[in-house]
Amino acid sequence: WDNVGRMVYDQRICADYVEAAAVAVNSGNDLIMATPAFFEAAQEAVGRGLVDEEQIDDAVRRVLRLKFELGLFEDPRTPDSERQAKVIGCREHTDLNLETARRCLVLLRNEGILPLEGGLTSDGTGRAASRGTPRTIAVIGPNADSPEAMLGDWAGASGQVPWMPEGHPRELVETVLDGLRAVAPSGWSVTHARGADIAGPADDREWGIGPDGQPQAPVFTPAPVLQDQLEQAAAAAEAADYAVVVVGDTIALTGEGRSTATLDLQGGQIALLDAVAATGTP
Incomplete structure (x- = not known):
């Protein structure tokens, strides 16, 4: 996005947007995802004689030819709300999503803990049938009850969906904690x-334009290890029969527009794993 503007403020190989627009057009870049900035700059580039x-x-x-070849003028393929209602979120797709998620799970090691209680089957309601002594499961970790962790980029609260600043409606997202409580x-x-x-x-710092006129983005650093959080997690694990720790990344x-230099678990997550492991709770 805005590959033309980036030649000015990121790569710094063009003096201004007009020069960058000329370089783009003369290099065969037919479609630019930044209007009206490119539109206005391209016109000025023609006026300056930088672009014929x-x-x-x-x-x-070239753009029109491709649209004709695709039949977009005969059939513009405008959104069909009725078809969307039938396809988006349909049972066939949600079943496929569930099967995909199940097949993506990787069990690195099992020391006789799984399946829990030797294997539990559904009681017909989707909830596992109870047998024997009731147990306690401690679900621990920064991603255990994080809707954002379940959705990823280009979802509510990711910064890419400004019309949903508070994120997706909570009732539409099921976290790991929600799932375990349900079954x-x-x-x-x-x-x-x-x-x-x-x-x-x-x-x-927030997303926007800095004092130097260049785009700026917020910078995040690893969170500190907080002793009170570790103590609460350890206490929950000690009081439980099983501990499920959900760690990982964050949006x-x-x-898009974000990157990290390492795949290591950030913040207090390693300390958390150590604290829970030290309790001896499986």
């Missing part, structure tokens, strides 16, 4: 402790 008007005509011809046998207890944070803003560090 025939170059613009050639680019337009645990009746009488079992599912507790929760956050245990650690992953990352936080390094300063008060603040990965996604």
Whole structure:
């Protein structure tokens, strides 16, 4: 996005947007995802003599030719709300999503803990049938009850969806904690402790244009290890029969416009794993 502008403010190989627009058009870049900035700059580039008007005509011809070849003028393929209602979120797709998620799970090691209680089957309601002594599962970790962790980039609260600043409606997202509470046998207890944070803003910088006129983005750094969080997590694990620790990444560090220099667990997550492991709870 805005590959033309980036030649000015990121790569710094063009003096201004007009020069960058000329370089783009003359290099055969027919479609630019930044309007009206490119539109206005391209016109000025023609006026300055940096771009021949025939170059613009050639680019337009190529775009129109492709649209004709695709039949977009005969069938513009405008959104069909009825078809969307039938396809988006349909049972066939959700079943496929579930099967895909199941096949993506990787069990690195099992020391006789799984399946829990030797294997539990559904009681017909989707909840595991209870048998024997009720158990307690402690679900621990910064991603255990994080809707953002379940959705990823280009979802509510990711920064890419400005019309949903508070994120997706909570009732539409099922976290790991939600899922375990939904399927645990009746009488079992599912507790929760956050245990650690992953990352936080390094300063008060926000998305926008900085004092130097260049785009700026927030910078995040690993969160500190907080002793009270570790103690709460350890207490939850000690009081439980089983501990499920959910750690990983955060949308603040990965996604469009974001990157991280390491795949290591960030923030207090390693300390959290050590604290829970030290309790001896499987």
